[in-house]
Amino acid sequence: RLLTKMFSNHLQKKLTTLSTLTDLTISLDGWTDNSGNSLYSFMALKENQEIVLDILDLLADHHTGNFLKDKLKEVLSINGIKILSIIACVTDNPSNIAKVCMGVSVYEQGFRYCLSLSETARPKYPEIENITIKNIISDRYHFANNDALTKVIKPIVDAIGRLESNDSTLADIFKELINIHQQISQLEVPINGLKAHALAIISKRAREFDSDIFFIALFLSPPHKFLAISRKMSGDKIIRASLELAKTWNFKKIDTSLLFKDLLSYKNNDPPFDTPFKSSSQSLRSYWSEFTGNAPLLHRFAMKVLVIVLHGASCERLFSSLGLIKSKIRNRLTPDNLSILGQLRNELKKTVHIKENSNKTVTEFSTYNKARPTGF
Structure with missing residues (x-):
């Protein structure tokens, strides 16, 4: 009963959180547990947020592309995620170790x-x-x-x-x-x-990374934008590809026109794009999130591109935790119960991480107050 109540509260909290999020990256990956069950995880990612949408046992099904696509649509629908809230999908191919x-x-x-x-x-x-x-x-x-x-x-x-x-x-x-x-x-x-x-x-x-999106992303890095312009992708071609991507993301026609002007100014280093990074350690996301120049459409477009999560490591970490939950000793867990425990563990782990960061901030502030000179 306690587990059921905890999971019910978790689902309500998850649906509330997902209803406020946009520009999500969806991650999908498969894993076989030590009972031979074929488990697939579906996750929604955004920068530092990792939300487990569902973990399904698909052992009895053929894992064709169309089948997995239909399952993904079902999972998105159950979690109240609209297609327009998704900007990318990442899956992890088997890699050489x-x-x-x-x-x-x-x-x-x-x-x-x-x-x-x-x-x-x-x-x-x-x-x-x-x-x-x-x-x-x-x-x-x-x-x-x-x-x-x-x-x-x-x-x-x-x-x-x-x-x-x-x-x-x-x-x-x-x-x-x-x-x-x-x-x-x-x-x-x-x-x-x-x-x-x-x-x-x-x-x-x-x-293998010759898709337009990778050149666009590199182009949006001020120190590397001229590196992105090459024989493969000229500056004009990158701008055209950016406008096509904006159209895919449902930018309005007038917004696309303004984005075109912003991209030209950015390419030519015209103000407000003539200021360099604050420091070599400044991240690309922080540069664009703190950007205050008069180019709202390029700012919006850049943040969409840079919010895309480029890997499926979150799914791999989830499967590692499932492997700890269902070991050779605890081998009688059903896929449904394993899914519940996996989602709850992921939620609790996130909560603990937030509290640790909060406590660290409080400790640092307390230390600062003790060390601060009097008279301030």
Whole structure:
């Protein structure tokens, strides 16, 4: 009864919160629990807000694109979210686990011990039968090569971590790709062809982000707007793409005309766009949120672009918490109960985080008062 009451209160609070939000990013991802249930999470994201719309068990269904689209529409309808309140949808494709190679060389002795066990303690450790793998592991240069591979992969892993933060924007994708390319280019890599191969892969990956929205986002970053203008996307083409996007977001005709003028002024560094960032640490979101120049349409458009959440890390974190709730020991939870517990846990976690930040602010203010000189 307590759980039911808590969940009922949670649903009412969630519906109230969602009714006030616009410019949402919808995130969708799937996960299989340790009972074999195929669970899909649907989340609404906006900057630092992560709201679980629903967690459904779709084991008995075929996960086709049309089926998932219909399910998404059902979830949005139940939660009172109108299509016009959504500006983007993000799903997470299976990614290569680059971290598997990180730090392997640190454990060389332990790794060799496990290898010897596989050849001696056969009842517990089956023998590695693949001769090629044996030869690779026994090669003295194997772990030295791992060190080289780690150096190449580290900039990529670091970039992924930054892009999955709550402060990241679509503009950061090209910034990070450029940063990765520069860092790898400066490395001394002893393995012949590895650096060239890595740089080729990074360039290939960059070409996958050739949609207009990514160039628009980079263009809206004042220090990088001329970097966005390239052979692929001229300045005029970026402006036309921006106007098309504004039309998709239901900007009125007169608003689109004013946006066109603002974009031209911004491109040409005309006032009020001739002032630089306040500091190198200033975020792109804070620049546009604090922008006070006479360009309300560009301000509105930029905030819409930059509020888009570019990753599905929220769903992955949710699944990690579900894995803690439903373990091998607690394996009798039904998908419905797991969904309820997952949503409540996410809500309580958010509440605790808010209280911690509030207490931190109070503590800092108290410390300031104690340290403040008298007479002020």
